[in-house]
Amino acid sequence: MFNFLVKNLIEVTISFRCMEIDRSEERIREIHSDLVDVYGEQEKYDDRDGVRQLLITILSQNVADTNTARAAENLFKDFHDYQEIENTSIDELADSINLAGLPETKAKRIQRTLKALREETGEYSVDFLGEMSDEDAQAWLEEIKGIGPKTASVLLNFHFDANVMPVDTHVERLAKRFRLIPFSTSNGSAHELLNEAVPHEIKNSFHMLLIEHGKNNCTARNPTCENTKLNKHCTRYQLVENGDLKPEEYPPEELK
Numbered sequence: 703m704f705n706f707l708v709k710n711l712i713e714v715t716i717s718f719r720c721m722e723i724d725r726s727e728e729r730i731r732e733i734h735s736d737l738v739d740v741y742g743e744q745e746k747y748d749d750r751d752g753v754r755q756l757l758i759t760i761l762s763q764n765v766a767d768t769n770t771a772r773a774a775e776n777l778f779k780d781f782h783d784y785q786e787i788e789n790t791s792i793d794e795l796a797d798s799i800n801l802a803g804l805p806e807t808k809a810k811r812i813q814r815t816l817k818a819l820r821e822e823t824g825e826y827s828v829d830f831l832g833e834m835s836d837e838d839a840q841a842w843l844e845e846i847k848g849i850g851p852k853t854a855s856v857l858l859n860f861h862f863d864a865n866v867m868p869v870d871t872h873v874e875r876l877a878k879r880f881r882l883i884p885f886s887t888s889n890g891s892a893h894e895l896l897n898e899a900v901p902h903e904i905k906n907s908f909h910m911l912l913i914e915h916g917k918n919n920c921t922a923r924n925p926t927c928e929n930t931k932l933n934k935h936c937t938r939y940q941l942v943e944n945g946d947l948k949p950e951e952y953p954p955e956e957l958k
């Protein structure tokens with residue numbers, strides 16, 4: 703029995719590895735176009751206030767959209783301006799944003815971010831980031847403890863239309879299932895590889911469409927795999943079709 707299981711695991715791993723990673727521009731554009739056909743063109747959201755957008759992105763870390771929206775509503779209702787948010791106690795701030803989860807951690811991140819902006823510019827503004835190269839702006843933001851590549855790239859791409867690809871958990875999972883990056887890719891490398899491969903003018907739209915697909919169909923567990931426009935690009939679907947994986951199983955490397 704043990705030998706059978708090991709043999710099975712090895713066979714799945716081999717057939718899985720045989721499916722070549724391909725993130726050529728042509729293939730990315732084809733997947734993007736199929737996603738547009740399924741979900742429609744996505745309207746870009748850009749809060750005109752970049753600081754507000756950055757704070758909302760911090761609130762959105764590891765939490766569902768509805769909770770982010772409600773926590774943001776409370777935050778901007780409970781405090782009059784950014785100075786008040788920076789100067790209030792952690793307890794009060796955490797209480798206000800409680801719905802976003804990890805309230806104390808996020809309260810500290812928010813205050814650190816506001817402090818860094820104020821110390822850099824003498825005011826609460828992100829405008830100076832638009833004068834920097836994309837790499838320098840990203841590096842400046844990531845110097846703030848609690849701001850990672852995803853939070854930084856969301857602000858830079860959505861607010862400044864910078865050539866950086868925002869990669870959240872949906873984007874990362876789908877990029878792996880679509881064979882754009884190996885399943886073993888770390889989050890940091892996923893950012894680098896997708897950033898390099900996805901053309902600037904479709905970065906934002908590709909990001910939003912992958913999230914749509916990730917939320918509506920290609921969930922982490924029990925994805926619906928019926929859409930023929932999209933399942934033809936997918937490693938997981940091919941493994942199931944070939945009989946190398948049961949629908950309720952996941953490629954061994956996906957589980958790492």
Ligand code: SF4
Pocket residue numbers: 879880919920921925926927928932933936937938939
């Ligand atoms: S076929 Fe299934 S697993 Fe693959 S991308 Fe589509 S929904 Fe996701």
